[in-house]
Amino acid sequence: xxxxxxxxNYAGSTSRDxxxxxxxxxxxxYDATARPLWAYLLRVSGRRDMADDLVQETYCRFLARxxxxxxxxxxxxxxxxxxxxxxxxxxxxxxxxxxxxxxxAQEELVVDVDPAAKIDVHRMMQALKPRARQLLWLAYVxxxxxxxxxEVTGLSALSIRLxxxxxxxxxxxxxxxNRMETR
Amino acid sequence: xxxxYENETIRALRTGVxxxxxRAHQKxxxxxxxxxxxxxxxxxxxxxxxxxxxxxAAATIWAAAERHRRxxxxxxxxxxxRAMKVAGVxxxxxxxxxxxxxxxGHGGMTVPGLDAKSLNAxxxxxxxxxxxxxxxxxxxxxxxxxxxxx
Numbered sequence: 001x002x003x004x005x006x007x008x009n010y011a012g013s014t015s016r017d018x019x020x021x022x023x024x025x026x027x028x029x030y031d032a033t034a035r036p037l038w039a040y041l042l043r044v045s046g047r048r049d050m051a052d053d054l055v056q057e058t059y060c061r062f063l064a065r066x067x068x069x070x071x072x073x074x075x076x077x078x079x080x081x082x083x084x085x086x087x088x089x090x091x092x093x094x095x096x097x098x099x100x101x102x103x104x105a106q107e108e109l110v111v112d113v114d115p116a117a118k119i120d121v122h123r124m125m126q127a128l129k130p131r132a133r134q135l136l137w138l139a140y141v142x143x144x145x146x147x148x149x150x151e152v153t154g155l156s157a158l159s160i161r162l163x164x165x166x167x168x169x170x171x172x173x174x175x176x177x178n179r180m181e182t183r
Numbered sequence: 184x185x186x187x188y189e190n191e192t193i194r195a196l197r198t199g200v201x202x203x204x205x206r207a208h209q210k211x212x213x214x215x216x217x218x219x220x221x222x223x224x225x226x227x228x229x230x231x232x233x234x235x236x237x238x239x240a241a242a243t244i245w246a247a248a249e250r251h252r253r254x255x256x257x258x259x260x261x262x263x264x265r266a267m268k269v270a271g272v273x274x275x276x277x278x279x280x281x282x283x284x285x286x287x288g289h290g291g292m293t294v295p296g297l298d299a300k301s302l303n304a305x306x307x308x309x310x311x312x313x314x315x316x317x318x319x320x321x322x323x324x325x326x327x328x329x330x331x332x333x
Contacts, residue, residue, distance in 0.1 A: 143194075
């Protein structure tokens with residue numbers, strides 16, 4: 001169901017005003033996409049504060065552009081569009097000279113049920129280049145196709161295949177060496 | 184360079200449906216084993232993160248976006264007023280220059296269309312125009328500097 005259809009359904013069934021309908025539709029989109037988006041931003045940027053900021057900014061940008069194109073998007077397109085906004089915002093931050101992987105935030109991020117596994121992933125992501133982190137996350141966690149990744153990152157679909165292969169190979173080497181170190 | 188079953192392997196990992204032939208292939212393919220190891224580590228990490236973090240409420244984001252939208256609308260609406268402000272400044276400058284020139288003319292120089300009789304009325308008229316235009320612009324474009332109530 002598209003966002004426009006959701007809004008139309010609400011309009012037909014209740015007497016609430018238009019802004020409330022929009023907010024309800026937004027709530028469902030937010031609930032479905034906010035956590036994956038935050039996890040993506042956190043692991044690609046390596047900074048909790050940046051991930052928090054960018055999640056808010058991404059949705060503000062999304063809501064600022066509530067035109068017919070956005071309203072007609074289905075669930076997958078909306079998700080892809082949100083990831084694209086977030087990726088562009090992240091790139092803007094990097095261009096402005098903001099760094100990735102704040103060491104102060106590291107401790108908080110690695111403490112969990114299995115700390116060793118968490119450290120593996122954190123170290124692996126830290127050692128990878130930003131683009132490799134993006135591609136791996138979008139392909140392996142979000143399950144996006146090469147075409148979808150190309151749309152999100154602004155790279156050509158043909159280059160995604162090769163870049164993803166290199167990123168995966170590098171990540172596998174890092175993961176193995178991290179696991180050997182922690183044993 | 185790259186195993187052609189890699190996409191299928193990742194899809195199988197996501198869906199949990201893995202055929203016997205694919206399972207047999209994974210045992211003999213280092214690329215697919217690496218892909219599975221990386222994907223499993225990342226997906227486990229993603230699910231841990233999703234559970235642990237508390238995101239701001241959607242209503243908070245919505246309110247922030249509404250504030251941003253209103254500010255943008257206000258900026259668009261005041262664009263005309265800003266143009267009027269510039270025009271007002273130009274108008275006032277020209278008026279003052281003309282007044283100085285006219286007064287100098289009254290002191291000995293000749294100004295076409297302005298004699299001594301009409302000078303007082305002209306100056307009063309110009310003064311009132313400056314007063315009204317200036318106060319109007321000030322009221323419209325002043326910055327609201329009242330302290331915020333917390």
